[in-house]
Amino acid sequence: MVKQEKEDKKSVVPLSDLQPGGKGQIAYLQAKGKSQMQKLLSIGVIPGMHVVLVQRFPSYVFKLGHTQFAIDKELARSVYVKITK
């Protein structure tokens, strides 16, 4: 982990911890395997992007750029976002 990320740790939470309507900027990804990481990258879940969580159940739905994506809990846990207002 890079130093700066450690400093931000308090306000950085997994996407799965946001409440609906909660906003954040993607800080880093901590996927279980290479293929999990690849999946997230392929839909554009990349550090620096802004997300808004729309829904938590039965799947996680979030806005990213001009589109919406649905992901399961496993993937939502591996996206770390810096909470923004």
Next chain:
Amino acid sequence: MLRDFVKNIGYDDPLEASLSKIEGLLLSDYRISKRSVALLILQEDPDISEAVRNRESAESAKEIFAIAGELKTHYSYPLTYIITERRQREASRISSAATTVTKKGSLGIREAVSSAMMNPFIGGPILLAVMYYGLYKFVGNFGAGVLVDFLEDKVFDHYLNPLVAGLVDKYVPWAMLGDLIAGDYGVVTLGFRYAFAIIMPIVATFFLAFAVIEDSGYLPRLAMLVDQIFKKIGLSGRAVIPLVLGLGCSTMATMVTRTLPTKRERIIATLLLALAIPCSAQMGVILALLESRPLGLIVWLSVIMGVFLVVGYLASKIMPGELPSFYMEIPPLRFPQVSNVLRKTASRMKWYFLEVLPLFMFASVLIWIGKITGIFGFFVRILEHPVRWIGLPSEASVAFLFGFFRRDYGAAGLYDLKTEGLLTGNQLVVACVTLTLFLPCIAQLLMNIKERGMKIGIAMSAFILFFSFSIGWTVSILLSISGLSL
């Protein structure tokens, strides 16, 4: 040493330096730019890495992978991550320079409908409504009812069949050949008639309904809704698309399982399509068989759904491999566009006629050969045993054998038995359950083998043969113990 080289070049960016070093080492032609090849190598793309190993000299290949390996040590994240991030940054820069975002107009209703579809409580009733109007009303009543009646009774029975029979009588001297063309199971009287008068209207209305649903953006919303349930049967929500398509034509749906990301998911989906997803042609006849027996229909539906869930659950426990993960874009809802809907329907119909129709004709020929050689009678007699075990009259065994060549033939054979009054309500339900689960039609069997390989395709079919009769037997025993009369 390499690090020194990077510095020598004067780049402050090790990624860029490694790229140009690798580009310089690539001598073969890969049909894409050397830079793309180099980028793919750095991202550890298995196909490109393999190609590079094969086409470059052992020495340069070694050096190339050494550069890639060394570059990795510069970053705390995989190179894919770094490369994607840079691309995204550049794309964002371009797009923000070239576009202006205006306040969006009235998306109120659309967003409300969209979130209703994704709501776990309202989403269920919406799914039922889509199934009821799209499948039952439009495909079932209109396609399988109105259109089939018209084509069968008016076009074939009144016009085409007598015409062909007359021509054959007149010009085909050899009775057996005449039989092949216009006999009870002839290529025209049975093959063409089933393909054009029964299957075509049902499949066409289904494809039309499916295209409307697909184009509206409903399917990804359904996928996110069912993902957690599908995880229990070893699939991700994404698999809902081939499975729903399977309600139209399971053979086509088996081909569409290619869109599933892992081999494990593809095998489980193929098995469930072959076993527990009745295609539209089959469903049309089953609805007709259980027409005036709502209780029977409920028992049939519960058994099939139970089998779907239990077999899926067990398959997911037994099958090794990576667990599925779900990620899908949810595009904005929109009103289906007529041109898209027509284009999708037309391309699926074209596929159907080119790929499946010849198999139907082939099945007619097989039945003809089977009949004149007596092989057919032999198999019918073998099948009579399991058919009797599940409490059905031996006459039903013909229907089951035909069911293998075409699932709907089998169901239609049972329909004849029903109209002759040979089957009780309980027997009808047992027959419908067994026939739904029974071996897929020959087209689907061939597709299973083509998509999943000989070993898995055959093993699956053997399992289904055994399993369908076991479930039929169980249902028949349970019904007689419970004293229910459906």
